[in-house]
Amino acid sequence: MLKFNEDGLIPVVVQDAKTKEVLMLAYANKEALRKTFETGFAHYFSRSRKKLWMKGEESGNVQRVIEIRVDCDEDALLYIVEQKGVACHTGNYSCFFRKLEGIK
Amino acid sequence: MLKFNEDGLIPVVVQDAKTKEVLMLAYANKEALRKTFETGFAHYFSRSRKKLWMKGEESGNVQRVIEIRVDCDEDALLYIVEQKGVACHTGNYSCFFRKLEGIK
Numbered sequence: 001m002l003k004f005n006e007d008g009l010i011p012v013v014v015q016d017a018k019t020k021e022v023l024m025l026a027y028a029n030k031e032a033l034r035k036t037f038e039t040g041f042a043h044y045f046s047r048s049r050k051k052l053w054m055k056g057e058e059s060g061n062v063q064r065v066i067e068i069r070v071d072c073d074e075d076a077l078l079y080i081v082e083q084k085g086v087a088c089h090t091g092n093y094s095c096f097f098r099k100l101e102g103i104k
Numbered sequence: 105m106l107k108f109n110e111d112g113l114i115p116v117v118v119q120d121a122k123t124k125e126v127l128m129l130a131y132a133n134k135e136a137l138r139k140t141f142e143t144g145f146a147h148y149f150s151r152s153r154k155k156l157w158m159k160g161e162e163s164g165n166v167q168r169v170i171e172i173r174v175d176c177d178e179d180a181l182l183y184i185v186e187q188k189g190v191a192c193h194t195g196n197y198s199c200f201f202r203k204l205e206g207i208k
Contacts, residue, residue, distance in 0.1 A: 002207070011115055011129060013117050013126055013129055013200075015126055019124075020123075020124035020125070021124070022117055022119055022126065022182055024175065024180075025115060025117055025175060025180040030207065033207050034207055037206055037207060067203060068203070068204040069200040069201070069202060069203055069204060070200070070202050070203075070204045071128065071129060071199040071200050072192050072193065072194050072196070072199045072201070073199070076128075076129040076199075076200075077204065078126055078200045088176050089176065090176050092176070095175040095176045095177070095180075096117075096173040096174070096175050096180075096182045097173070097176070098173060098174050099171060099172070099173055099174075100172040100173060100174045100181065102141055103106070103134065103137050103138055103141060
């Protein structure tokens with residue numbers, strides 16, 4: 001039984017099927033997950049825009065989902081995807097393109 | 105500037121430096137992140153036990169952190185680690201050991 005948080009969301013780690021690079025961390029609600037299963041393309045819930053979105057619906061940078069995994073606690077998901085174009089809105093392939101050097 | 109959520113936490117994707125497998129998703133507060141930088145070993149904040157913990161402090165399955173990356177929105181981290189033993193308390197190497205076949 002998947003555990004959605006108090007906002008009805010579950011975090012989704014997104015990994016490139018070929019390079020195994022971690023591309024992004026996003027959130028899904030039940031509808032986004034259902035749409036992902038139905039269509040084979042990654043859907044998420046945008047916390048800022050408060051709506052369901054298909055990744056790449058505007059940019060064309062869609063993610064075909066090869067497999068979905070769930071973690072031991074059933075409170076996190078892993079989408080293993082074929083990324084079209086780039087994953088990050090900055091133009092970088094992965095959203096995790098910067099090294100963190102320290103904390104203040 | 106890192107964005108911690110209303111509970112003072114930031115999600116951390118943990119990836120194996122050698123295999124590139126995604127091992128787990130955990131949460132850090134500022135102190136956990138500081139300890140991680142100071143010691144070179146992955147520290148997190150346990151939401152269930154409400155305390156800072158060093159991964160492997162009891163099991164011995166520590167994670168030496170090779171690199172920390174931050175995402176474009178600065179609200180998620182990626183620890184790239186050398187995993188000693190296994191990452192999952194179930195005995196599996198990764199917490200994401202199960203495929204999700206559908207949603208009800």
